[in-house]
Amino acid sequence: MQEQVLAQLAAVLGERGILSSAEDCARYVTGARYGQGRTLAVLRPDSHEQVQQIAAICAQHSMPLVLQGANTGLVAAATPDASGRIAVLSLERLKSHIEIDLDNRSVTVDAGVSLQDLNDALEPHGLCFPIDLGANPSIGGMIAANTGGARLIKYGDVRHNLLGLRAVLLDPPGAELDLLAGLRKNNTGPDLKQLFVGSSGAYGVITRAVLQVHRLPRQSATALVIPRDQDAVLEILRVLERDCGEFLSAFEGMSGAAMQAVARHIPDLGNPFAPEALPEYAVLIELTSTSDPASGIEVETLLMNALENLFGDAVQNAVVGRGKDLWRIRHAISESIRHEGKLIAFDIAMVRSALPAFRARALDLLAQRFPYIKAFDFGHWADGGCHFNLAWPADAAVAYDAAIVEQIRTALYDLVVYEFGGSFSAEHGVGPYNQQYYQRYVSQNAKQLAGKIQSMLDPQGLLGLTRFGAQ
Amino acid sequence: MQEQVLAQLAAVLGERGILSSAEDCARYVTGARYGQGRTLAVLRPDSHEQVQQIAAICAQHSMPLVLQGANTGLVAAATPDASGRIAVLSLERLKSHIEIDLDNRSVTVDAGVSLQDLNDALEPHGLCFPIDLGANPSIGGMIAANTGGARLIKYGDVRHNLLGLRAVLLDPPGAELDLLAGLRKNNTGPDLKQLFVGSSGAYGVITRAVLQVHRLPRQSATALVIPRDQDAVLEILRVLERDCGEFLSAFEGMSGAAMQAVARHIPDLGNPFAPEALPEYAVLIELTSTSDPASGIEVETLLMNALENLFGDAVQNAVVGRGKDLWRIRHAISESIRHEGKLIAFDIAMVRSALPAFRARALDLLAQRFPYIKAFDFGHWADGGCHFNLAWPADAAVAYDAAIVEQIRTALYDLVVYEFGGSFSAEHGVGPYNQQYYQRYVSQNAKQLAGKIQSMLDPQGLLGLTRFGAQ
Numbered sequence: 001m002q003e004q005v006l007a008q009l010a011a012v013l014g015e016r017g018i019l020s021s022a023e024d025c026a027r028y029v030t031g032a033r034y035g036q037g038r039t040l041a042v043l044r045p046d047s048h049e050q051v052q053q054i055a056a057i058c059a060q061h062s063m064p065l066v067l068q069g070a071n072t073g074l075v076a077a078a079t080p081d082a083s084g085r086i087a088v089l090s091l092e093r094l095k096s097h098i099e100i101d102l103d104n105r106s107v108t109v110d111a112g113v114s115l116q117d118l119n120d121a122l123e124p125h126g127l128c129f130p131i132d133l134g135a136n137p138s139i140g141g142m143i144a145a146n147t148g149g150a151r152l153i154k155y156g157d158v159r160h161n162l163l164g165l166r167a168v169l170l171d172p173p174g175a176e177l178d179l180l181a182g183l184r185k186n187n188t189g190p191d192l193k194q195l196f197v198g199s200s201g202a203y204g205v206i207t208r209a210v211l212q213v214h215r216l217p218r219q220s221a222t223a224l225v226i227p228r229d230q231d232a233v234l235e236i237l238r239v240l241e242r243d244c245g246e247f248l249s250a251f252e253g254m255s256g257a258a259m260q261a262v263a264r265h266i267p268d269l270g271n272p273f274a275p276e277a278l279p280e281y282a283v284l285i286e287l288t289s290t291s292d293p294a295s296g297i298e299v300e301t302l303l304m305n306a307l308e309n310l311f312g313d314a315v316q317n318a319v320v321g322r323g324k325d326l327w328r329i330r331h332a333i334s335e336s337i338r339h340e341g342k343l344i345a346f347d348i349a350m351v352r353s354a355l356p357a358f359r360a361r362a363l364d365l366l367a368q369r370f371p372y373i374k375a376f377d378f379g380h381w382a383d384g385g386c387h388f389n390l391a392w393p394a395d396a397a398v399a400y401d402a403a404i405v406e407q408i409r410t411a412l413y414d415l416v417v418y419e420f421g422g423s424f425s426a427e428h429g430v431g432p433y434n435q436q437y438y439q440r441y442v443s444q445n446a447k448q449l450a451g452k453i454q455s456m457l458d459p460q461g462l463l464g465l466t467r468f469g470a471q
Numbered sequence: 472m473q474e475q476v477l478a479q480l481a482a483v484l485g486e487r488g489i490l491s492s493a494e495d496c497a498r499y500v501t502g503a504r505y506g507q508g509r510t511l512a513v514l515r516p517d518s519h520e521q522v523q524q525i526a527a528i529c530a531q532h533s534m535p536l537v538l539q540g541a542n543t544g545l546v547a548a549a550t551p552d553a554s555g556r557i558a559v560l561s562l563e564r565l566k567s568h569i570e571i572d573l574d575n576r577s578v579t580v581d582a583g584v585s586l587q588d589l590n591d592a593l594e595p596h597g598l599c600f601p602i603d604l605g606a607n608p609s610i611g612g613m614i615a616a617n618t619g620g621a622r623l624i625k626y627g628d629v630r631h632n633l634l635g636l637r638a639v640l641l642d643p644p645g646a647e648l649d650l651l652a653g654l655r656k657n658n659t660g661p662d663l664k665q666l667f668v669g670s671s672g673a674y675g676v677i678t679r680a681v682l683q684v685h686r687l688p689r690q691s692a693t694a695l696v697i698p699r700d701q702d703a704v705l706e707i708l709r710v711l712e713r714d715c716g717e718f719l720s721a722f723e724g725m726s727g728a729a730m731q732a733v734a735r736h737i738p739d740l741g742n743p744f745a746p747e748a749l750p751e752y753a754v755l756i757e758l759t760s761t762s763d764p765a766s767g768i769e770v771e772t773l774l775m776n777a778l779e780n781l782f783g784d785a786v787q788n789a790v791v792g793r794g795k796d797l798w799r800i801r802h803a804i805s806e807s808i809r810h811e812g813k814l815i816a817f818d819i820a821m822v823r824s825a826l827p828a829f830r831a832r833a834l835d836l837l838a839q840r841f842p843y844i845k846a847f848d849f850g851h852w853a854d855g856g857c858h859f860n861l862a863w864p865a866d867a868a869v870a871y872d873a874a875i876v877e878q879i880r881t882a883l884y885d886l887v888v889y890e891f892g893g894s895f896s897a898e899h900g901v902g903p904y905n906q907q908y909y910q911r912y913v914s915q916n917a918k919q920l921a922g923k924i925q926s927m928l929d930p931q932g933l934l935g936l937t938r939f940g941a942q
Binding site for chain 1: 577918939
């Protein structure tokens with residue numbers, strides 16, 4: 001039976017379009033952070049029509065699929081399970097189309113195109129797709145995960161910049177949903193493309209999208225600011241949004257522990273502070289502008305003036321300039337934490353106003369209940385996102401224990417969701433990895449509705465491993 | 472039977488909460504532009520819980536409802552039909568809650584609060600909800616219509632600023648969907664609140680929302696610019712987005728005919744041009760900034776410099792300053808057209824790059840087939856929106872004929888949708904008024920999916936008169 005289906009798929013996809021040896025499939029069955037499985041075959045269509053045929057064949061034979069873009073997701077949503085019965089539908093070869101509309105400031109792009117390749121194509125036109133991430137995902141994957149990144153405060157997330165898409169549906173099997181018009185204003189019924197944004201690839205296969213793109217900045221200014229305390233971080237944010245709000249493109253908090261980890265493990269980074277003089281907390285601030293500095297707008301001057309007004313009160317110290325060095329510190333945090341012990345990563349969010357109280361409560365919770373765990377938190381304060389990452393040191397008083405990790409997760413998520421009304425998955429999505437937390441924290445009525453939509457779009461439950469219905 | 476249901480509703484809503492005399496109901500059964508009907512009763516809940524009870528009672532007795540906010544919609548989505556069997560569910564009394572979170576830059580607000588009342592509450596804090604419209608709708612209505620307005624290019628539409636909502640569902644009857652967390656990053660499953668945005672009130676009853684709000688600008692600069700020709704409009708837009716993109720808050724095209732209508736009918740407007748010297752086309756440009764002019768940012772200087780660089784080529788002439796006068800001209804267009812004949816309004820959109828060619832084709836189509844019709848078009852070029860409004864003069868060679876109006880509509884919409892890939896309803900929604908065009912222009916697969924969602928959320932089809940399913 002499976003052989004017959006694979007033969008049918010091979011006839012559609014050709015030799016290059018289907019992989020089945022364990023060696024060829026290896027890189028498709030291991031997730032970027034979590035997830036390890038087996039697969040029947042990797043399907044690699046190179047056209048929208050092939051995706052339609054795959055959907056039709058798989059629906060006909062009830063063969064399950066997981067969708068995969070660049071396999072950079074962090075919740076195992078693109079990884080097959082251990083059964084070996086699931087095929088991987090990789091969109092990596094669907095990448096021939098990149099069509100820029102300069103006057104519309106938009107681009108029509110195949111789902112398999114990578115963020116980097118898209119930006120390389122946009123750059124000669126002075127344009128960019130400015131969702132800034134620590135990976136190089138595919139555009140389809142970015143939509144399925146609704147990625148946010150570090151510059152959300154200026155540009156929004158993927159949803160904000162998605163002008164259109166085309167998807168292949170499982171019901172009717174292989175049907176095309178063409179929403180590629182690429183309009184900024186269009187209210188001709190419900191906006192169906194929203195269904196596919198942030199749904200972890202469970203509702204349909206995105207094959208093409210129209211994205212709003214942005215002018216490349218022609219100047220930027222960066223500062224590393226030491227706030228008086230956690231409340232001062234919000235004071236600084238409020239003043240910056242008032243005095244230079246149009247330019248604020250990043251406002252990233254970094255704990256002293258995170259910066260110390262960077263200093264310890266990547267010492268050549270050009271850290272502006274001596275390792276022994278690292279502050280308890282710092283904020284990386286970036287202003288950017290598309291304006292020529294000759295126009296009279298100088299974001300560095302604006303930033304310096306804004307900080308000067310805050311100096312001695314909300315701001316205790318600040319380094320302005322050296323943007324590349326400062327961003328390298330920020331980007332080196334995740335890697336550095338791995339040297340501190342086993343990573344226990346968090347991707348949470350809450351209203352910005354709750355961040356100081358949450359951080360105090362969370363650090364207190366750890367100190368009380370799990371004193372051997374070290375926190376290396378950092379976060380996107382301007383959008384309420386927080387990577388409250390922890391490490392379990394190899395030399396800790398208590399040896400690493402997966403059951404305790406679960407206790408830590410639940411304790412911290414309970415705090416985030418129940419006490420601060422926040423989110424247990426800010427920008428990584430659900431996927432198998434977060435399935436149990438989805439069940440625990442999402443309301444019964446929301447789960448029922450999301451599950452009904454899933455049953456409507458994928459009646460046989462073939463697409464992905466994420467299940468949105470209430471259990 | 473109906474009497475029994477009304478008695479049950481009256482017991483829930485109290486005396487002030489239900490209206491049934493023709494006199495009391497009159498203002499609820501006439502739409503702002505289209506629609507005139509009759510109603511069984513107007514239900515006026517003043518709490519979310521009352522809305523839940525109404526939904527439960529109406530579902531139990533299969534009593535249809537239309538939702539109404541401030542009754543400012545332009546597609547009759549809030550107006551009952553002539554049967555007299557439909558009750559109006561007015562949210563106008565649901566307006567006690569306005570809760571501002573300064574640090575989160577957001578507000579939690581009841582659905583019945585008006586845009587003006589919200590902005591009055593925000594103004595003392597230096598904040599605003601900047602969706603700029605020619606009416607004063609309720610927040611719930613703005614979400615149901617996904618209003619855009621004249622400043623979308625800077626702030627986005629309602630969808631872009633919606634951080635959360637709470638809705639009452641018809642299935643299970645009266646169930647609450649609480650998505651009020653108000654987060655900027657949250658990807659814990661599909662974003663269910665998107666279903667209720669731009670769905671003309673057909674999917675559920677919005678009772679409360681969390682909105683991202685913005686800093687009030689502390690300076691603005693306005694110019695009326697005469698472009699060389701239609702292509703030059705896009706050239707000017709491109710240069711402005713490059714050189715002062717962070718500040719561009721409006722880019723509104725106005726045809727000479729529209730400006731002449733204003734000059735003829737509202738002569739005291741402070742028009743910078745003599746009526747006989749009005750240009751063929753003009754663009755109203757606005758830059759705003761939250762920055763203090765003392766900070767070194769002066770948007771008026773920026774605007775003048777940008778226009779100076781374009782002068783003699785893309786820009787033939789320009790008046791900078793006099794923002795209030797210039798906006799009064801823009802806002803007076805709709806009213807002025809009414810003096811020119813019977814209004815035939817259009818609310819279309821397309822990719823920005825298509826606007827010059829569309830306009831030429833549309834004017835040519837009118838000249839060829841309907842030469843007695845006059846065009847008074849104006850539009851939001853920066854977001855591709857266009858109000859291609861027409862008037863049928865009282866003294867036209869052909870007398871007004873509703874059947875010909877339908878021919879004109881279909882001919883122009885065919886051009887917009889089939890030849891330019893645009894939208895027949897940019898920001899007004901579907902509603903009964905656009906129902907036939909929805910059927911004509913939306914793809915079969917999109918209609919089937921939207922219809923399936925409608926059946927899922929409202930199995931008895933009780934909510935509103937808009938039907939999204941394929942017919």
